[in-house]
Amino acid sequence: MLGEGILLILILIGVLGHSNILAASACVLLVMKLSNLSHYFDLISRRGLEVGLLFLMLSVLVPFASDEMNFKDMLRGIFSWPGFFCAVGGAIATYMNGAGLSMLKVQPELMTGLVVGAIVGIVVFKGVPVGPLMSAGLAAFFMQIFNFIKG
Known part of the structure; x- marks a missing residue:
């Protein structure tokens, strides 16, 4: 209930x-x-993130598949300052996502805090919940800073 x-x-x-x-x-x-149908909760819990990331990646790659982006656009997207910063941001975010996933595997109870934070971000800041891994990655980063300062 x-x-x-x-x-x-x-x-x-x-x-x-x-x-x-x-x-x-x-x-x-x-x-x-x-x-x-709650017996499917375990399946959703185990594979839902992967399916969600699959659809997220599909939506990002559509401009390539639909020929909306040509080779010149791709080069400009890589070899410009904004493109460079996007590449660096993508590399850092991917690394942090891995750290977040590792943290959640060790401490799955922390998912409650991520859900509450996502709800606050959605309702208060009009954010978009693209995934708990980035949230967990940021949390892992903040925890490392906290532990470093704490000694």
Whole structure:
């Protein structure tokens, strides 16, 4: 019963915060739970991130597949200052995502904090929840800084 209540609260937060992704995700899980499809939760938990990242990567690569971007555009996107900074940002983000994944494997209970932070980011800052790995990567980075300062 607690799970249904939390999902209803998340639906409400998603609707009030204008986050269709949060509301839809909570709705899908609530419908699955109420229709005795909760045995698929483990599958979603294990493979959902991979499927989500697959669709995210597909959406990013569409301009290449649809010929919306030519070779000159690609070179400009790599050999310009903004392109360079994007490449550096991509490398750092990928590294941090790996650190976040490692942290969540060791301490899966920290996912609760990531969910709360994502909800605050969606509702208060009108952010887009593209994935918990970057959030976990930033959290791992902050924890390393905290531990370094703490001694």
